[in-house]
Amino acid sequence: MAQPLPLLVVAATLGASAVALAQSVGGPFMPLPALPVLAAERVELGRKLFNDPRLSSNNSLSCASCHQLDHGGADRLPRSLGVDAKPLPVNTPSVFNASLNFRQFWDGRAQTLEQQAHLVVQSPTEMGSDWTVVVQRIAADPQYRSGFAQAYSEGVSEHSIQNALATFQRTLLTPGSRFDRYLQGNTEALTTEEKYGYQRFQEYGCIACHQGVNIGGNMFQKFGVLGDYFKDRGNPSEADLGRYNVTGDEDDRHVFKVPSLRNVAVTAPYFHDGSAATLEAAVEVMFRYQLGRTPSAEDQALIVQFLKTLTGEWEGKPL
Structure with missing residues (x-):
C-alpha cells in the first residue's frame, strides 16, 4: 500500500502557508454556517432575476441555464454554451455555496458576487448584453418596477439588480x-x-488546498504542481493560463482558484476544462499532478467514498 505523504513533505511541495492554513485555529474543516438572515423581498427579486433570460442579449440565457439548481448548481456539461451557442472557455462551477468562496470564477477575477454578475452579463461569450439594456428591460416590467421600488430606495438600477442577484445566491x-x-x-x-x-x-x-468551511474555495493553486498536466493533456488554450490572464504575472501561469469540494459527487465533470468525467478520474488526476503520488486502489476508493459524504441539501431536499 502506498504510504501517504507526511505534512512536512506536502509543505515542501504545495507551500508551507497552505498547510498552515489547513492547521489554523478551528481545524481544517468546519460545518456550513446557518443560512444568513437577508431581506426577503431582495431574495425573491434575485430568485426571479436568476431565472430571467432578459439578462442576456438575445433573451436566450438566464443564470439558471448554466447554474441548474436541480443539477447540483451546474449543468453537467464540460463547458456550457454561451449566448452565441458556442462552448464557453471553462467549465461552469456550482453556484451552491459560492458565497463562501474568497473569489469568484476559476481565475478569481471577481471578488464579490455582485462583481461576478456584472462581468457575466456583459461578457461577449456568456450573456453578451450590457447594463443599460438590462436595466431598461427590467424597469419596463411593472412587477419588477414595483418590487424594486419596495426593496431599494433607488428602484431598478444596475447596482440593485446585481445586489438582488447576489442576495439570492x-x-x-x-x-x-x-x-x-x-x-x-x-x-x-x-x-x-x-x-x-x-x-x-x-x-x-489533500487538506493542504481543500479545507475551511467550503472545503476549498479559499486560495489559489497551480494546476500541475508535480507534473505538467497541460503538456500531457495537449491542445492548450488561453483559458489554461488561469490567473495569469488576470494579473500578467508569470508566477500565476496555470494558477486557479481551488474549487470547493462540497457537493462534488453531483457536479461532474471536473476541473476548469471539464476533462474529468467521473469523480474517480478527478481523484486520480489530483494524485498524479498535485501530489505526485500513486495511491493504492483501496486508498483511492476510500477517498472517493469520503467525498460522496459532502453532498448537502437545499430547501430540505438532498441534491
Missing part, C-alpha cells in the same frame, strides 16, 4: 451533508469506510 447554502453532521458530533453519520477515506484525505495532504 447567498441563500444557496447546502447544509445537512453527512460530513457536516459528523463534524457536529454525530459519529454514526459516516460509515467505517468513509471515516477511513476522511483519514486518507488528510494523510495524503
Whole structure:
C-alpha cells in the first residue's frame, strides 16, 4: 500500500502557508454556517432575476441555464454554451455555496458576487448584453418596477439588480451533508469506510488546498504542481493560463482558484476544462499532478467514498 505523504513533505511541495492554513485555529474543516438572515423581498427579486433570460442579449440565457439548481448548481456539461451557442472557455462551477468562496470564477477575477454578475452579463461569450439594456428591460416590467421600488430606495438600477442577484445566491447554502453532521458530533453519520477515506484525505495532504468551511474555495493553486498536466493533456488554450490572464504575472501561469469540494459527487465533470468525467478520474488526476503520488486502489476508493459524504441539501431536499 502506498504510504501517504507526511505534512512536512506536502509543505515542501504545495507551500508551507497552505498547510498552515489547513492547521489554523478551528481545524481544517468546519460545518456550513446557518443560512444568513437577508431581506426577503431582495431574495425573491434575485430568485426571479436568476431565472430571467432578459439578462442576456438575445433573451436566450438566464443564470439558471448554466447554474441548474436541480443539477447540483451546474449543468453537467464540460463547458456550457454561451449566448452565441458556442462552448464557453471553462467549465461552469456550482453556484451552491459560492458565497463562501474568497473569489469568484476559476481565475478569481471577481471578488464579490455582485462583481461576478456584472462581468457575466456583459461578457461577449456568456450573456453578451450590457447594463443599460438590462436595466431598461427590467424597469419596463411593472412587477419588477414595483418590487424594486419596495426593496431599494433607488428602484431598478444596475447596482440593485446585481445586489438582488447576489442576495439570492447567498441563500444557496447546502447544509445537512453527512460530513457536516459528523463534524457536529454525530459519529454514526459516516460509515467505517468513509471515516477511513476522511483519514486518507488528510494523510495524503489533500487538506493542504481543500479545507475551511467550503472545503476549498479559499486560495489559489497551480494546476500541475508535480507534473505538467497541460503538456500531457495537449491542445492548450488561453483559458489554461488561469490567473495569469488576470494579473500578467508569470508566477500565476496555470494558477486557479481551488474549487470547493462540497457537493462534488453531483457536479461532474471536473476541473476548469471539464476533462474529468467521473469523480474517480478527478481523484486520480489530483494524485498524479498535485501530489505526485500513486495511491493504492483501496486508498483511492476510500477517498472517493469520503467525498460522496459532502453532498448537502437545499430547501430540505438532498441534491
